[in-house]
Amino acid sequence: MTRTIWVKADASVGDWEARKRRVTTAIEAGADWVLVDESDVGRVRELGDIAVAAFRSEADVVDGDDEAAEADAYFVGKDGEGDGTIDLPNDLSGSADLTTVRRRDDRAQGVYVRVLGKEYEAFAEAAAADADYTIVVGEDWSIIPLENLIARVGDDTHLIAGVTTAAEARTAFETLEIGSDGVLIDSDSPDEIRGAVDARDVADRETLDLRYAEVTAVERTGMADRVCIDTGSLMDDDEGMLVGSLSRGLFFVHAETAESPYVESRPFRVNAGAVHAYVRNPEGGTNYLAELSSGDEVQVVDTAGHTREAIVGRVKIEKRPMFRIQAEVETDDGVDRVETLIQNAETVKVATSAGRTAVTDLESGDEVLVYYEDVARHFGEAVEESIIEK
Template structure:
């Protein structure tokens, strides 16, 4: 599974100390990026190494250039988002009311064309966004408190854990190991000849 992104929203009209706190939350929680006001790009870079999203031309992801932000109120905005996303590296969406259906349509339309990032406020919203249509969005933009940011980052990290593939093996030796805890699972009616369970 490709790595999912967690961006934290630190842009807005709040005083710099509050916005700075959100940047620090992102850094401490292991988020991939932080969305900041144009005037905060340099200050953000001084706080730590993190991807910076802004409408400033020196940002890592430049809003309006290689990233589009679209609020979805209706089917019209959903269709507009799909068209804009096809021409951009990132499409950041905020679905104000109905969330799953527009997201399903956008993911299906833009799969492998651009990265879809969904604005979320809760862990449940993040789970829905990242698991929709099994492939999910490519990331989330979190607009929430420190605890929620940390929970979402933890969830995304658990999704990114390397999965081990089961492979065929050859049994080389059987030896008694003495007494110990044992369990027996009767699978005689479930498996065919040659099948088993570890």
């Protein structure tokens, strides 16, 4: 599931300057969408690159401006059935679908509903069956209507919960252990908007089950083309990347955060290994190190298995002396061998049961941290087939 953050910036927020501040904050914070009145779409486009959803306003209907900038999605419900301006139909069983509500704007892909009572929850459920996007806003924020809608329409629509704080956004993403697909935050606070974006990122990230493997060989292998991955993010002392020669077993290699008498720390860098090796990406697949280039995404992981994404800023490939590190992993079927090539340098460190260890100090019998996944891969994607790697 790809979670989304929407920032509310329609006329209810205030004048254009107030709306502009919200839109600017949304762009700078990394939100996915802003929700505005259609008359503001063109002005939002001038502020930056963000997806724009729009309510059709009465002014737009009167003016009939065919040259107005187009939104990426249109919503009905505001000043209509969705917010109580127009009474709900008596029979919600067949007359509340989006096609009926859309009569005021036949371009609409989304519906906006304030949950003013149980009947509005039923209305949102009926309309969601035909809507790509369904926004539900509780008057006194409560997880109960959201729980009901997640259970009933979660697979039919992109369900977006209205919130006013980052804490509410986190709760929305955790509800029923599934969470809403997105949140619409209605707040003037840049901190709350940024906090909602952080909540999205945390909800989207996986936690990996890392384990220790026993080192069985550390051998000098001569020269190879070594890859350093320089990211656009700073990494912490316990963070690094998962790399390896065999797709089923990837070694945890620390970022160069530690000070050294030989070189300055480079907390944006992972000295990852030889060009043939795999590195794990945020989608759960792998890329060859040789394939990476500026703008690609790689997965950063800490020693507890928590993950996040980072953008590659630069890849450095140079000939360097290498070690071959071999280790054995205990599996349900016995013991499996994994290995990788990594530069022979004291600045390159792996995670072991004894802590951060330079590869030049690594010995047989040490326990190194790995991610083991008993699957084959084809073009970086897990497949169910027999592939022999050795």
